[in-house]
Amino acid sequence: MSDSLKVALLGCGTVGSAVLRLLSEQADDLAARVGRRVEVAGVAVRRPDRHAGVPAELLTTDAEALVTRDDVDLVVEVIGGIEPARTLLLAAIGAGKSVVSANKALLAEDGVALHAAAADAGVDLYYEAAVAGAIPLLRPLRESLAGDQLRRVVGIVNGTTNYILSRMAETGAGFGEALAEATEAGYAEADPTADVDGFDAAAKAAILASLAFHSPVRSSDVYREGIAAVSASDVARAAEIGCTVKLLAICERVAGEDGDTIAVRVHPAMIPTTHPLAAVGGAFNAVFVEADAAGELMFYGQGAGGEPTASAVLGDLVAVARNRLTGAAGPGTTGYAGLSVRPMAETPTRYHVSLDVADVPGVLATVAQEFAAHGVSIATVRQDGHGDAATLVIVTHRAPDAALATTVARLREMDAVRGVTSVLRVEGLS
Numbered sequence: 315m316s317d318s319l320k321v322a323l324l325g326c327g328t329v330g331s332a333v334l335r336l337l338s339e340q341a342d343d344l345a346a347r348v349g350r351r352v353e354v355a356g357v358a359v360r361r362p363d364r365h366a367g368v369p370a371e372l373l374t375t376d377a378e379a380l381v382t383r384d385d386v387d388l389v390v391e392v393i394g395g396i397e398p399a400r401t402l403l404l405a406a407i408g409a410g411k412s413v414v415s416a417n418k419a420l421l422a423e424d425g426v427a428l429h430a431a432a433a434d435a436g437v438d439l440y441y442e443a444a445v446a447g448a449i450p451l452l453r454p455l456r457e458s459l460a461g462d463q464l465r466r467v468v469g470i471v472n473g474t475t476n477y478i479l480s481r482m483a484e485t486g487a488g489f490g491e492a493l494a495e496a497t498e499a500g501y502a503e504a505d506p507t508a509d510v511d512g513f514d515a516a517a518k519a520a521i522l523a524s525l526a527f528h529s530p531v532r533s534s535d536v537y538r539e540g541i542a543a544v545s546a547s548d549v550a551r552a553a554e555i556g557c558t559v560k561l562l563a564i565c566e567r568v569a570g571e572d573g574d575t576i577a578v579r580v581h582p583a584m585i586p587t588t589h590p591l592a593a594v595g596g597a598f599n600a601v602f603v604e605a606d607a608a609g610e611l612m613f614y615g616q617g618a619g620g621e622p623t624a625s626a627v628l629g630d631l632v633a634v635a636r637n638r639l640t641g642a643a644g645p646g647t648t649g650y651a652g653l654s655v656r657p658m659a660e661t662p663t664r665y666h667v668s669l670d671v672a673d674v675p676g677v678l679a680t681v682a683q684e685f686a687a688h689g690v691s692i693a694t695v696r697q698d699g700h701g702d703a704a705t706l707v708i709v710t711h712r713a714p715d716a717a718l719a720t721t722v723a724r725l726r727e728m729d730a731v732r733g734v735t736s737v738l739r740v741e742g743l744s
């Protein structure tokens with residue numbers, strides 16, 4: 315075999331160290347699969363003294379110099395965050411290197427500019443690890459499903475919050491208690507904000523929607539609610555109607571009078587326990603894709619962790635290495651459809667609402683009237699108990715989200731309603 319392909323690794327934390335180890339352990343297999351040996355030219359880190367296991371001659375604190383070095387062919391970015399990752403990737407691309415990244419925050423913020431730069435330079439930009447870790451999902455969307463029309467991509471794309479919600483369902487614990495457990499088990503980070511408040515899932519939803527609908531979508535376009543407000547009561551109410559609560563990332567094409575738009579949102583929702591996503595427990599991820607010709611597809615696996623994420627990074631590395639040898643460029647992203655993102659207020663959703671009411675004649679009619687007044691059609695209503703402790707459990711049909719939210723706000727003000735005990739959107743009910 316002739317000269318090896320040289321890789322610059324940027325960042326050597328949880329994912330970077332696993333990438334480095336697998337590159338070494340699987341060097342012979344990778345060489346056979348690529349057709350050339352793949353060797354590490356350098357590893358950019360912040361604190362070289364903290365990486366005793368990495369050969370000292372590979373370590374550098376000057377990432378910018380490393381990515382533009384003449385002997386570097388490919389760059390793997392596993393630093394995370396917007397800067398300096400963006401500057402480094404643009405410098406690498408500008409210097410003609412193909413790049414692999416696991417950085418959802420950056421891709422969801424600046425994917426359009428990075429793709430444009432890669433197209434101009436004739437190099438590859440791959441980022442399978444950025445969404446749902448080890449699960450092959452972005453390449454299936456970019457390549458395998460490129461001949462189909464996608465209708466919906468719905469998934470559990472954050473392991474930490476799925477672990478927390480799973481524990482709440484299993485033990486009846488509240489959010490705080492389950493979060494403490496997730497932290498102790500090493501799933502939640504010291505600062506769990508990005509996971510718990512849905513920022514991580516929103517970045518992934520933006521990337522999924524961009525690829526699924528060939529339209530540029532950024533994190534800031536994604537409607538986002540986290541799980542901090544999900545209560546033990548919400549989880550118990552869900553169980554009563556045969557549902558479970560999941561934090562969903564939902565990307566869907568919505569037909570409208572002025573043409574199609576896309577709705578992209580992240581929020582907790584009740585889904586029937588019979589839905590394939592309901593069985594996804596612990597820190598696992600799963601994504602359900604609906605396409606016109608393919609029908610329904612399900613992708614399931616480990617969405618986080620050093621090794622699973624490194625698996626996706628190495629898969630990308632093999633792909634870009636092969637392209638480099640053949641002189642080909644992999645698929646770019648196409649924003650040709652240019653579909654606009656529909657405001658959440660106008661996005662059709664369904665609600666579950668549990669109300670404590672006084673069981674007096676006419677209360678059901680008064681409550682039903684409030685829904686009707688906002689054009690919201692009720693799918694099912696159930697009354698439990700009587701006297702002062704009556705509960706109404708209502709599931710609506712789809713209506714614009716703003717109509718549902720306004721209805722709930724009005725219900726809270728009604729004399730007949732003693733309290734609104736649970737409000738959650740519902741997905742996956744026929």
Ligand SMILES: NC(=O)c1ccc[n+]([C@@H]2O[C@H](COP(=O)([O-])OP(=O)(O)OC[C@H]3O[C@@H](n4cnc5c(N)ncnc54)[C@H](O)[C@@H]3O)[C@@H](O)[C@H]2O)c1
Nearest residue numbers: 325326327328329358359360392393394416417618619623
């Ligand atoms: N950990 C996971 O399970 C997982 C899963 C999927 C995707 N990702 C993504 O992978 C990337 C890396 O995640 P991680 O968990 O390995 O993070 P990490 O914090 O463990 O590692 C990042 C490393 O980059 C280093 N770094 C920061 N600035 C640097 C700079 N200027 N030059 C060189 N090194 C620098 C840090 O010191 C740290 O060691 C992120 O984009 C993350 O979103 C992580």
Ligand SMILES: N[C@@H](CCO)C(=O)O
Nearest residue numbers: 471472473474617618
């Ligand atoms: N914090 C993320 C890591 C993977 O992106 C999660 O919990 O899923």
Ligand code: NA
Nearest residue numbers: 442445447449
């Ligand atoms: Na993936």
